[in-house]
Amino acid sequence: MKIGVIGGGAWGTALAQVAAHEGRDVILWARETAVVASINAHHENALFLAGVALSPTIRATEDLAALADMDAILVVAPAQHVGSVLAASPIGRIPLVLCAKGIEAGSKRLVGEVARAVHPNAPIAVLSGPTFAYEVAAGLPTAVTLACEDADLGERLAARLAARHFRTYASTDVAGAEIGGAVKNVLAIGCGVVEGAGLGQNARAALIARGFAEMTRFGLARGARAETLAGLSGLGDLVLTCSSTSSRNFSLGVGLGRGDSAAALLSDRRTVAEGAFTAPVLREAARDAGVDMPITEAVCRLLEGAPVGDVIGDLLARPLKGEAG
Ligand SMILES: NC(=O)C1=CN([C@@H]2O[C@H](COP(=O)(O)OP(=O)(O)OC[C@H]3O[C@@H](n4cnc5c(N)ncnc54)[C@H](O)[C@@H]3O)[C@@H](O)[C@H]2O)C=CC1
Numbered sequence: 377m378k379i380g381v382i383g384g385g386a387w388g389t390a391l392a393q394v395a396a397h398e399g400r401d402v403i404l405w406a407r408e409t410a411v412v413a414s415i416n417a418h419h420e421n422a423l424f425l426a427g428v429a430l431s432p433t434i435r436a437t438e439d440l441a442a443l444a445d446m447d448a449i450l451v452v453a454p455a456q457h458v459g460s461v462l463a464a465s466p467i468g469r470i471p472l473v474l475c476a477k478g479i480e481a482g483s484k485r486l487v488g489e490v491a492r493a494v495h496p497n498a499p500i501a502v503l504s505g506p507t508f509a510y511e512v513a514a515g516l517p518t519a520v521t522l523a524c525e526d527a528d529l530g531e532r533l534a535a536r537l538a539a540r541h542f543r544t545y546a547s548t549d550v551a552g553a554e555i556g557g558a559v560k561n562v563l564a565i566g567c568g569v570v571e572g573a574g575l576g577q578n579a580r581a582a583l584i585a586r587g588f589a590e591m592t593r594f595g596l597a598r599g600a601r602a603e604t605l606a607g608l609s610g611l612g613d614l615v616l617t618c619s620s621t622s623s624r625n626f627s628l629g630v631g632l633g634r635g636d637s638a639a640a641l642l643s644d645r646r647t648v649a650e651g652a653f654t655a656p657v658l659r660e661a662a663r664d665a666g667v668d669m670p671i672t673e674a675v676c677r678l679l680e681g682a683p684v685g686d687v688i689g690d691l692l693a694r695p696l697k698g699e700a701g
Pocket residue numbers: 383384385386387388389406407408424452453454455457461475476477478507508509510646647648650
């Protein structure tokens with residue numbers, strides 16, 4: 377089994393590590409020469425997953441052509457770059473397992489829709505769930521959703537990508553798996569704001585629960601299934617990223633909550649906080665679908681520089697409504 381990985385950030389590297397430990401033949405494409413050199417010479421990704429000893433069998437390359445005869449390719453570039461990287465990749469009919477969490481700005485497409493447009497003959501699956509890269513790379517127990525509309529292929533991929541400490545749960549709800557992962561990043565920024573502004577743990581729990589209601593409304597409007605949104609890739613990941621400074625999205629929110637500007641917080645980051653890119657396009661997509669997403673709207677205003685006190689005040693001043701609404 378030959379596994380290709382597109383994207384040498386923390387998550388692509390951690391997934392390469394899981395596959396290599398299972399004895400798969402792994403080739404990882406990275407954009408940065410320094411990442412390729414670091415992995416091939418020192419078996420470490422010093423830029424994005426420093427300190428983790430990688431399997432020496434992982435081979436890194438800067439040449440996308442090296443992925444031409446893989447049995448499956450994990451696509452782990454940030455959501456905004458999946459289209460351009462895939463367009464330069466020799467995919468043909470190789471199954472693509474999409475691992476980015478976001479919505480493409482401008483087109484408002486989920487990553488699966490982007491991949492289908494670029495490579496219509498490639499089967500598509502989505503791998504998503506509560507998965508901090510460092511924990512996965514360290515072999516700590518983790519569980520994910522592996523969604524594929526073709527149930528047989530989905531089960532084969534789930535079996536091939538699983539490891540003793542990395543449980544894959546098969547699903548056929550691709551949109552559901554994608555929407556949970558994209559929306560939770562935006563909500564994690566909101567939870568970080570609650571932390572940074574010192575609004576308390578009640579507020580954080582309320583935001584998680586009302587954020588989940590938002591995620592569910594949007595997901596159902598886009599064809600997702602409720603049980604997927606309540607599963608690993610939705611609620612599971614929401615809980616993880618809304619409760620830990622290990623989350624880049626949560627940490628960005630903490631900074632916003634303390635009164636720092638998004639521009640300043642994002643300017644010196646090498647790593648990606650997907651929620652900052654997804655929030656404005658999610659707001660547009662929700663408005664298009666007629667779905668009320670007040671927390672997403674609030675996160676957008678905070679990213680645009682609105683004062684924390686004003687945004688929280690406006691959220692709290694909304695008319696009372698029924699919990700099911
Ligand atoms: N880090 C994690 O724990 C997890 C990350 N993810 C998702 O995986 C995706 C990738 O995130 P990470 O691996 O964490 O990235 P990272 O934050 O560790 O590294 C940034 C990545 O962005 C790439 N990049 C920057 N500009 C680019 C461009 N113009 N074209 C193509 N690639 C470019 C870099 O090469 C690098 O691979 C994101 O969608 C993220 O939400 C999903 C689960 C866990």
